Amino acid sequence: MAGASDDHSTAKWLALLGGIASVLSILTWLGLSNAAELKELLADSSPSSSSPSPYTSSPTIYIPDRPDTDDRPDTGDGPDTGEGSTDDEPGPGPSTPTPDPTEDAFKAISAGDCLAVYDTGRGGTTSIDWSVDVPPAPVSCADEQALVRVTATDTACPTSYGKSYWSYRSATTGDTTELCLTRIYHATYCMLGQQSGDSISLAMMTAVACRREPVPAPYNQIMHITGVYRAPAGANANNCRRAAGDQTRYWSWLVDDGATLLCTTIYQGG
Template identity: 50%
Template sequence: MSSASDGLDPGTGGGSEEQRQRGIWILLAAALAFAVLVLPQVVEGDDTTSFAGSALPAGGASRPPTSPGGLPGVTPTGLPSASLPGYGSGDGGGGARPTGTQAPATPTPAPDPTEEAYRAVRPGDCLAVYDTGYGDYNTRMPVPVDCGAGRAFMWVSAVRGSGGACPQGPGQNYLSYTSRGRTTALCLTRQYKAGYCLLAEQTGSGRQARMNAGLMTVVDCEAKRVPARYNRILHITGVYQAPANASAANCARVRGDRTSYWSWLVNGGRTLLCTMVYQG
């Protein structure tokens, strides 16, 4: 009797052990299913927003924030992303927040090549520009050329903030350009060379003849057509330092010269310009 009472009942004791083992396997299987099916979804969902509005861990690679449509977020023009609230910078601080925001940067204006060309011109430069006779200049882009070149028609005496500040007179004028409310005026003095031609308008004849010259113009001496406001082509015969009481009489090139000359005092009265009607 004593030996029977000290032992385990094979029918009941063994059944309980098997149930406990089965319960343990069920729990393990449930835990495994949770890890496989549920846990990855939580990590993936958290990963899509884990960098929004917080600093990245040291050494972490940043990723552009996403817009509601899933496209990479676009930083507004002129605002660096680090200046926007919620866009952290990787400083190793874990959950550190930006200490402040920067003021929006002033947009950089688009370059204006013409304005840059005007502002690059300096007093003493020479330009290949001239009055066409049609009410405009041959170019609006003042590119400097060597003052000894044949096409160096204008000498820049000064650079001013308005054309009204430039010297005015025979053989003088200005070329200006305004951009963004700022004007650059190039004060021009015509460079005359013997052998070149310019445009003029003659009224009357004989002793009553008058000649109005376009002193800033340049024209082909053999041009078959001229602008409507002109009817003569004048040939430059000489450019001299003006003597006292200068006149066309000082244009004679030889003793007894009977050529009909037309003359002007230019360059502030310091230069005598001598011309004649072009004969071909």
């Protein structure tokens, strides 16, 4: 039995020596000279539970406190809904301009209308002072009250014997309304004249009462209309005589572009 025990011990030592030889072979293959180096190798290759993981920064994400905060970038993609803003509140509607009754009265007049208006003569020879400030309602052109006929509106008006214009510029709208006028003459009516020697200049758009009274400067005569005729060829003051042997002194003018002969005398009434 002792012999068997010795054989067993010998086998254990041989196995141990074999193991050591194997370790030395491994160390030789790894290029290590001793067991300490093997220990260091094993320590380096094992992950440490206390080592921190690599840090990777996360992108900063902006989350506004509320959608209408002033710090929110303005992208222009939608309306501003900021609290307290009145930009989107509807403003007052377009204001209605203040009516201008005088302008309305001028605009109500049309070409072909006849009016009972005339030049008072107080504007002298350089301007016309109309008898009213606002055009009155039209009258029949056959009425003796009709003193001017509207030939056109809002256009360049001709000015010559018996032709003039009446304009009005509204301070409210800034628009100008213009009426082109032609004088209507009636026999027995009176007008203003400016006499120098035997020559008399007739204020073609005037009308005045037929009575002897002071007249506005620079006029110095009241002229009485004795007749309004269709002008014959070569018409002159001789065509104004009302009867054979008539010795009255007449002054005459061709009006209506030469179509009408206007005959006058110096008023001699009381």
